[in-house]
Amino acid sequence: MQISSRFTIAIHIITCIETFKDEYKTTSDFLAASVNVNPVIIRRILQQLKKAGIVETKRGSGGAYAAKPLDEITFYDIYKAVDCVENDLFHFHENPNTNCPVGRNIHFVLDNRLHDVQNAMENKLKEMKLSDVVNDTLKLIGKEAQ
Amino acid sequence: MQISSRFTIAIHIITCIETFKDEYKTTSDFLAASVNVNPVIIRRILQQLKKAGIVETKRGSGGAYAAKPLDEITFYDIYKAVDCVENDLFHFHENPNTNCPVGRNIHFVLDNRLHDVQNAMENKLKEMKLSDVVNDTLKLIGKEAQ
DNA sequence: TATTTTGTAACACTCATTGTTACAACGAGA
DNA sequence: TCTCGTTGTAACAATGAGTGTTACAAAATA
Numbered sequence: 001m002q003i004s005s006r007f008t009i010a011i012h013i014i015t016c017i018e019t020f021k022d023e024y025k026t027t028s029d030f031l032a033a034s035v036n037v038n039p040v041i042i043r044r045i046l047q048q049l050k051k052a053g054i055v056e057t058k059r060g061s062g063g064a065y066a067a068k069p070l071d072e073i074t075f076y077d078i079y080k081a082v083d084c085v086e087n088d089l090f091h092f093h094e095n096p097n098t099n100c101p102v103g104r105n106i107h108f109v110l111d112n113r114l115h116d117v118q119n120a121m122e123n124k125l126k127e128m129k130l131s132d133v134v135n136d137t138l139k140l141i142g143k144e145a146q
Numbered sequence: 147m148q149i150s151s152r153f154t155i156a157i158h159i160i161t162c163i164e165t166f167k168d169e170y171k172t173t174s175d176f177l178a179a180s181v182n183v184n185p186v187i188i189r190r191i192l193q194q195l196k197k198a199g200i201v202e203t204k205r206g207s208g209g210a211y212a213a214k215p216l217d218e219i220t221f222y223d224i225y226k227a228v229d230c231v232e233n234d235l236f237h238f239h240e241n242p243n244t245n246c247p248v249g250r251n252i253h254f255v256l257d258n259r260l261h262d263v264q265n266a267m268e269n270k271l272k273e274m275k276l277s278d279v280v281n282d283t284l285k286l287i288g289k290e291a292q
Numbered sequence: 293t294a295t296t297t298t299g300t301a302a303c304a305c306t307c308a309t310t311g312t313t314a315c316a317a318c319g320a321g322a
Numbered sequence: 323t324c325t326c327g328t329t330g331t332a333a334c335a336a337t338g339a340g341t342g343t344t345a346c347a348a349a350a351t352a
Contacts, residue, residue: 206350
């Protein structure tokens with residue numbers, strides 16, 4: 001089990017948009033070339049980011065743009081936008097036997113604990129901002145030029 | 147995407163084993179009845195737990211038993227044993243374009259952050275002990291009897 | 293030896309992920 | 323207005339993981 005690559009692709013996309021916004025038109029074809037996947041994959045992810053208010057896209061003239069400052073976009077926003085995990089991170093077996101004392105109590109005992117684990121992860125995602133990723137990327141690109 | 151139900155089933159299994167160890171022979175059929183799945187599912191998970199040194203099983207006479215004190219078994223041990231996540235929680239897109247400045251630097255920028263998120267989750271799993279789950283379950287069963 | 297149970301192979305079904313082609317809808321410039 | 327580049331999206335295919343089932347040999351005990 002792994003969290004869909006939509007998540008890392010989405011971060012890659014936004015990093016590209018921000019890095020190249022003044023040099024190139026950031027179309028789905030341009031972004032697809034950097035990520036190295038089919039442009040339709042990019043467009044689908046852009047649609048999800050758009051619905052979440054994270055990016056804007058333009059028909060006709062083309063291109064994608066950040067819809068708000070990158071220090072207001074966290075990994076959690078992206079993770080939610082691209083729908084990596086519906087609601088529950090842990091898949092609970094569907095029908096524990098309620099005739100068994102353990103079977104009819106297992107949910108009461110586990111649910112809170114599983115949510116605590118999921119929250120630990122999601123809270124970490126909330127700490128991370130897209131602006132930090134872009135800044136680090138620009139630094140690395142800058143070093144390359146030396 | 148969700149973490150396999152093998153994880154919650156494994157916890158359910160061990161809770162059952164401990165709760166009923168003096169009353170019943172905890173065979174795969176018995177455990178399957180409580181979890182409400184096919185006995186082969188139970189046996190496969192028991193095999194994984196056995197390889198991790200968490201439970202023991204007996205052929206012929208039958209039954210499964212905890213291989214060590216439950217306060218020495220954490221959720222993390224189980225999560226590793228039943229192989230919910232191979233190594234990386236996040237699926238990174240395979241071949242970012244190294245001709246693109248962002249494509250060739252994205253791994254350097256993201257890898258540490260993704261590991262931090264994964265560690266946040268796994269550290270929480272390490273905090274949780276099977277003994278706590280069993281104790282809570284026994285309390286709830288006790289309340290039912292009143 | 294007979295019986296019970298485990299261990300495991302061999303399938304099959306479903307579903308999410310990822311990838312592809314195709315094309316209508318749209319916007320801007322000639 | 324027409325053309326052209328681009329987005330938005332449907333439709334489909336391939337793959338792989340998760341889950342479930344039947345079947346049966348191997349082992350342990352009475």
